Amino acid sequence: MTSTNDRVVPPAARRRRRPTKTGVVLSGELIVETALRLLKEHGADALTVRRLGLALGADPSALYRYFRDTDDLLLAVADELIGRTLRDWRPTGDWRADLRDLGLRVHSGSLAHPQAAVLSSYRVTGRAHEIQAVETILGVLRGAGFPDAEAVRIYHAFVDQALAFAALDAASTALPPAAREAEAGVWRATYARLPADSHPNIAATARHLVHDMRRSAYPTALDMLLGAAAARLAEITGGGRAAGTGPVRDGMRPAAD
Amino acid sequence: MTSTNDRVVPPAARRRRRPTKTGVVLSGELIVETALRLLKEHGADALTVRRLGLALGADPSALYRYFRDTDDLLLAVADELIGRTLRDWRPTGDWRADLRDLGLRVHSGSLAHPQAAVLSSYRVTGRAHEIQAVETILGVLRGAGFPDAEAVRIYHAFVDQALAFAALDAASTALPPAAREAEAGVWRATYARLPADSHPNIAATARHLVHDMRRSAYPTALDMLLGAAAARLAEITGGGRAAGTGPVRDGMRPAAD
DNA sequence: ACCTGAACACCGTTCAAGT
DNA sequence: ACCTGAACACCGTTCAAGT
Numbered sequence: 185m186t187s188t189n190d191r192v193v194p195p196a197a198r199r200r201r202r203p204t205k206t207g208v209v210l211s212g213e214l215i216v217e218t219a220l221r222l223l224k225e226h227g228a229d230a231l232t233v234r235r236l237g238l239a240l241g242a243d244p245s246a247l248y249r250y251f252r253d254t255d256d257l258l259l260a261v262a263d264e265l266i267g268r269t270l271r272d273w274r275p276t277g278d279w280r281a282d283l284r285d286l287g288l289r290v291h292s293g294s295l296a297h298p299q300a301a302v303l304s305s306y307r308v309t310g311r312a313h314e315i316q317a318v319e320t321i322l323g324v325l326r327g328a329g330f331p332d333a334e335a336v337r338i339y340h341a342f343v344d345q346a347l348a349f350a351a352l353d354a355a356s357t358a359l360p361p362a363a364r365e366a367e368a369g370v371w372r373a374t375y376a377r378l379p380a381d382s383h384p385n386i387a388a389t390a391r392h393l394v395h396d397m398r399r400s401a402y403p404t405a406l407d408m409l410l411g412a413a414a415a416r417l418a419e420i421t422g423g424g425r426a427a428g429t430g431p432v433r434d435g436m437r438p439a440a441d
Numbered sequence: 442m443t444s445t446n447d448r449v450v451p452p453a454a455r456r457r458r459r460p461t462k463t464g465v466v467l468s469g470e471l472i473v474e475t476a477l478r479l480l481k482e483h484g485a486d487a488l489t490v491r492r493l494g495l496a497l498g499a500d501p502s503a504l505y506r507y508f509r510d511t512d513d514l515l516l517a518v519a520d521e522l523i524g525r526t527l528r529d530w531r532p533t534g535d536w537r538a539d540l541r542d543l544g545l546r547v548h549s550g551s552l553a554h555p556q557a558a559v560l561s562s563y564r565v566t567g568r569a570h571e572i573q574a575v576e577t578i579l580g581v582l583r584g585a586g587f588p589d590a591e592a593v594r595i596y597h598a599f600v601d602q603a604l605a606f607a608a609l610d611a612a613s614t615a616l617p618p619a620a621r622e623a624e625a626g627v628w629r630a631t632y633a634r635l636p637a638d639s640h641p642n643i644a645a646t647a648r649h650l651v652h653d654m655r656r657s658a659y660p661t662a663l664d665m666l667l668g669a670a671a672a673r674l675a676e677i678t679g680g681g682r683a684a685g686t687g688p689v690r691d692g693m694r695p696a697a698d
Numbered sequence: 699a700c701c702t703g704a705a706c707a708c709c710g711t712t713c714a715a716g717t
Numbered sequence: 718a719c720c721t722g723a724a725c726a727c728c729g730t731t732c733a734a735g736t
Binding site: 255305306307308309310315318319322323326332333335336337338340341343344345347348349351352355356360363367370371373374375378383384385386388389392393396397400401402404405407408409411412413415 | 512562563564565566567572575576579580583589590592593594595597598600601602604605606608609612613617620624627628630631632635640641642643645646649650653654657658659661662664665666668669670672
Binding site for chain 2: 712717
């Protein structure tokens with residue numbers, strides 16, 4: 185079986201393309217852009233091969249010349265999103281501020297295309313833009329002074345936290361309007377009305393819950409992760425223990441799941 | 442429009458049910474259990490009204506007497522999963538150990554039903570089991586000494602991080618076998634082979650990446666979050682500032698996204 | 699070489715008719 | 718009261734035929 189990443193025909197071999205009935209000349213880039221536009225304008229349910237063909241002015245089956253299947257198209261969309269998110273980012277040299285900015289960019293980039301993000305945030309594309317992002321983030325951590333094993337461990341937690349919250353919050357944003365409104369109402373209509381004798385902790389904090397649960401918890405979780413990373417770095421660089429050697433023994437030790 | 446949570450007919454009004462053609466007596470519970478079994482045995486694509494009807498021995502359209510639509514069924518599945526995850530959990534009195542255990546349970550519970558988790562982890566059900574979970578976790582944090590506003594903020598970050606990682610890791614687990622294998626191979630086949638001159642940070646850490654990216658980063662992220670929470674608690678209780686009053690000013694301050 | 703159109707095997711949901 | 722079966726408006730994907 186061939187890899188999911190290859191197109192059916194390598195781009196270079198597709199030189200002179202016959203325009204479709206409506207005069208459009210198809211290309212992978214045009215299809216990805218159109219897919220992103222469809223997702224943005226009409227939601228996740230709108231990304232069907234048939235509607236994509238219609239939007240492009242081509243027969244749906246023509247798309248199978250460019251992408252093996254819908255999953256292959258989705259990975260291309262995912263990589264394009266990563267590229268857009270990091271296109272104009274530049275490091276400042278302050279590792280903590282840089283990671284904070286990167287995390288918030290990934291998160292808000294996902295919310296700008298929630299339907300695409302919810303379908304693709306958890307995928308490893310192995311394509312150009314993703315590789316560039318991995319290289320950049322590892323560079324920030326190694327530049328800060330984290331030894332390699334530690335840099336990778338924190339890289340993994342940082343990236344997966346960003347992607348996981350991006351997908352979570354994108355999923356809420358991308359919910360059909362009826363379900364979205366129903367969920368927003370649950371905190372006011374259900375939680376805020378629970379009696380104190382059966383649910384003392386919810387009743388005592390209801391006011392805070394109604395206020396806080398509307399916003400994303402990602403900025404809080406991100407700052408907690410960065411705070412823990414900074415504490416760890418201080419321990420490594422200030423504690424006199426040789427950096428990068430020996431097992432990690434305290435605080436943020438790896439744990440069996 | 443009626444709420445997403447109501448069934449078409451209240452359970453009490455459905456007394457004597459006619460068995461289906463194949464002799465099965467339908468019920469909401471039976472349908473939810475069958476849906477979970479279908480998801481587990483045949484993956485997320487198997488949860489269709491038609492296949493569920495087939496598995497139950499009933500006409501697909503009969504299910505619409507019990508659930509408004511597939512989303513309504515999904516929320517019932519989500520709440521059932523929460524219930525199973527916390528069914529036999531008991532607090533030890535050590536807030537940090539208790540939260541760690543709860544987080545790991547949510548995560549591994551999701552991986553036990555990845556197809557269900559990926560569809561439902563980001564939903565607010567407002568149903569019985571979810572309410573019980575919120576009450577329990579808030580109780581642990583308030584019992585630890587966090588003032589109400591802080592307890593809610595940390596509750597939100599803790600729960601959303603657990604659910605977000607659960608969904609992320611469940612999504613990888615639930616991927617169709619071909620895509621799953623392709624992703625696993627990307628770290629070895631693509632990242633581990635990048636040259637040091639173009640990608641120095643990836644090349645320097647390739648060995649760690651191949652090893653680390655196979656596992657979930659959740660235990661690391663969870664320990665980092667709990668470490669930051671512990672530091673914050675020490676600050677509040679040891680720092681002499683009145684608990685629960687005044688704005689939070691340092692370290693883990695809330696941030697605009 | 700590339701696009702088209704028909705075909706196949708599916709979906710969720712509604713509603714009149716049956717029991 | 719509850720289940721059934723037909724109907725409607727969709728899906729993704731394949732492949733022989735057209736240009």
